[in-house]
Amino acid sequence: AQSVSQHNHHVILSEAASLELGCNYSYGGTVNLFWYVQYPGQHLQLLLKYFSGDPLVKGIKGFEAEFIKSKFSFNLRKPSVQWSDTAEYFCAVNAPAYNTDKLIFGTGTRLQVFP
Amino acid sequence: SAVISQKPSRDICQRGTSLTIQCQVDSQVTMMFWYRQQPGQSLTLIATANQGSEATYESGFVIDKFPISRPNLTFSTLTVSNMSPEDSSIYLCSVASYNEQFFGPGTRLTVL
Numbered sequence: 001a002q003s004v005s006q007h008n009h010h011v012i013l014s015e016a017a018s019l020e021l022g023c024n025y026s027y028g029g030t031v032n033l034f035w036y037v038q039y040p041g042q043h044l045q046l047l048l049k050y051f052s053g054d055p056l057v058k059g060i061k062g063f064e065a066e067f068i069k070s071k072f073s074f075n076l077r078k079p080s081v082q083w084s085d086t087a088e089y090f091c092a093v094n095a096p097a098y099n100t101d102k103l104i105f106g107t108g109t110r111l112q113v114f115p
Numbered sequence: 116s117a118v119i120s121q122k123p124s125r126d127i128c129q130r131g132t133s134l135t136i137q138c139q140v141d142s143q144v145t146m147m148f149w150y151r152q153q154p155g156q157s158l159t160l161i162a163t164a165n166q167g168s169e170a171t172y173e174s175g176f177v178i179d180k181f182p183i184s185r186p187n188l189t190f191s192t193l194t195v196s197n198m199s200p201e202d203s204s205i206y207l208c209s210v211a212s213y214n215e216q217f218f219g220p221g222t223r224l225t226v227l
């Protein structure tokens with residue numbers, strides 16, 4: 001069965017610090033990969049996604065993620081965080097080979113950014 | 116993108132009662148999903164709501180507890196039956212469109 005692991009449960013940073021959130025998945029076939037963000041009191045929004053092509057994908061608000069197939073990883077990065085990046089971040093995977101769009105989510109990482 | 120609305124946005128219910136949550140999408144979509152997000156935890160898929168046939172439930176979720184309707188391509192309901200405090204959670208509807216999933220605002224359920 002597919003699974004997604006996010007090893008950082010809670011990250012605390014100061015503004016302007018660099019961010020990297022880990023995401024690993026377990027599935028040997030072709031996958032689509034996503035990062036979602038949930039700001040306090042708001043619903044889930046898509047940050048970025050990877051389907052194929054360039055393994056370095058850029059999303060909204062200066063976020064990017066790199067797909068490393070050999071490591072089954074899709075880590076999220078941002079060179080310089082802002083206070084407004086305080087949110088919960090979820091990595092998610094689906095496997096188009098199963099002809100389904102259902103997403104498997106990681107446990108999430110809570111990011112707190114202090115001014 | 117797809118715009119999704121859910122009703123109610125929140126509710127407080129008594130143990131043993133049932134609550135039906137509605138999900139409305141502004142366009143026709145094939146795939147609709149229901150997720151649960153328990154306090155401090157990630158999203159867990161409950162079921163895929165199929166139009167014209169029974170929903171497909173994930174392991175640990177059963178139709179008697181979470182009956183789902185999908186009468187057309189823009190609407191679905193999820194009922195949380197015979198509720199207990201353990202059902203307190205946020206319930207989210209999502210739709211798949213062009214290889215992307217969009218999420219509704221969620222229904223925050225508290226069971227006393």
